[in-house]
Amino acid sequence: NTVMTQSPTSMFISVGDRVTMNCKASQNVGTNVDWYQQKTGQSPKLLIYGASNRYTGVPDRFTGSGSGTDFTLTISNMQAEDLAVYYCLQYNYNPNTFGAGTKLELK
């Protein structure tokens, strides 16, 4: 199976910060990577598809990049409403596999 390794596991951030988190695939997945945001007690929500495409309604402070094995999600100008766990997912291979998540917490 394709393992998706996310780093860091958690980050302590302040409102207004620029936040960068990473996801590394154990094999080449092209650009078949999504990013999801999950707030406490809620279902995950699609943010970025195809590694770099913002889903409908997602603010432009969220940017995805990468291809092959290395992917990045950047949040510019972090807002309090962005506090959540972020997961990457590869759908290039079956089974589709998620990372373990990066949790954003307030300093």
Add this chain to the structure above:
Amino acid sequence: QVQLKESGPGLVQPSETLSLTCTVSGFSLTSYSVSWVRQPSGKGPEWMGRMWYDGDTAYNSALKSRLSISRDTSKNQVFLKMNSLQTDDTGTYYCTRDSLITVFDYWGQGVMVTVSS
């Protein structure tokens, strides 16, 4: 609008079978695929399997021997059955829709399943 809603028992005895139903609205099961995804508390999600729009199925190999996914298009429902449940099957179970451009664009609210005697 697009909605998915999971239903089923919250508590299952070890070694027994879990049966869940996903009822969808706002789209057709013959046009979109639906997946089941589960998430243990505090951990990342795990894709379990998929009912393709054409009626075919795909399963996570780790669960394939225990898992069955079916559907009733007339009722807009997708079903999950998983047997031989153990305590590490405890978690929240979601049904999700595969979009035309990627996977998992819409998620249900989830149903919490606890495996315990």
